[in-house]
Amino acid sequence: MQRLQQAATHQHFFYTSGRTDLAGFDRLTKKFADVYGTELSRQTKHKRRLAGEASSLLHGVRLTTRSENGQRSVDWVLLVSEGRGLVIQREQLQDLRDPHSRLKSSDQQHELVHDGKTWSWRLTHRSYNQCLDRIHRIASLSPDRRRYIEIDGVLRDADAEILLDRLYAEPGFRLVRRQVGKLVGELRRDWRRLRPSNGPQLSERSFLAYIRFLPDQPVINGLTHAERRQAFLSAFPDQAGTPMARGHG
Incomplete structure (x- = not known):
């Protein structure tokens, strides 16, 4: 919710959203990064916006519910600024500023x-x-x-x-x-x-x-860094001083 608020503050007014499982979100992340440049640096996106191109951001949150295949579900939101680009042509985007299409939290509250x-x-x-x-x-x-x-x-x-x-x-x-x-x-x-x-x-x-x-928590192979760290410590409790345990692995 905090990241979506920040995106709106930085004029990413258009969005589309959905729900998938972890594997589907991983595929979506790679697709949007390749096609829409969601993982470009902040500076690169800023330059593109100055040139009249749209920039895109992708955020997701894991839910406690699970999909039909037993995986944890992920709610995702793709946010887009004004400008030119494939994302404008291909996605059916809604406007955050429209009272009839306001962005809601995962719990709809x-x-x-x-x-x-x-x-x-x-x-x-x-x-x-x-x-x-x-x-x-x-x-x-x-x-x-x-x-x-x-x-x-x-x-x-x-x-x-x-x-x-x-x-x-x-x-x-x-x-x-x-x-x-x-x-x-x-x-x-x-x-x-x-x-x-x-x-x-x-x-x-x-x-x-x-x-x-709060900092972002990128998900790699279905786990955040904190979860990977905890899994490492559970498997190797005597390795508390390793780089992974200190948060650098």
């Missing part, structure tokens, strides 16, 4: 938008309204349907705490953070209005942290 200031991810209207409905249902539950748990020796409402856990686990993009703040505020207002002051109260939470910049 978030969408990439420009709010007049910059590009950021936010909860979709559907996801946001589902959270609002859940807030109102939880706060208005009748006493016989309320569930309680003890957290650090304090009695809390189980459903409310589960919802707060989910909200504070959201990715901390600027617009998502703003939405989470509004949702938590709504929950606290409903709680004061509908729940007794002498009953279990909502736990205090720290603010939703901003997204940190």
Whole structure:
């Protein structure tokens, strides 16, 4: 999600996307690199854009679900800037700036938008309204349907705490953070209005942290570098000081 946001910020407004398995993504990576130059250096792409040519980026994320052949699935997005090129001719590209074709996350819960200031991810209207409905249902539950748990020796409402856990686990993009703040505020207002002051109260939470910049994790033979390193250490635990174990292999 962070990489897609960065691509949009650098004017890669057009995209196409899909889902495949690891083997299919490997073939797609090689094909797009050969035909569309997705793996050219940043400087080369910049020069081509200055010359009026389109530049392309390919990003993928592995999912927990598996394809029919048992492999892990990969959601991929090809992003393209304005300009000339085969990618413009061959691919059916959608425009990030069109409200009817906004790019959504793999779970379909978030969408990439420009709010007049910059590009950021936010909860979709559907996801946001589902959270609002859940807030109102939880706060208005009748006493016989309320569930309680003890957290650090304090009695809390189980459903409310589960919802707060989910909200504070959201990715901390600027617009998502703003939405989470509004949702938590709504929950606290409903709680004061509908729940007794002498009953279990909502736990205090720290603010939703901003997204940190994370490095890319290229996949080679179905494994990221971190996964290959872990596999190496599992097979050779006495080699912790080797270049591979130090992250240079």
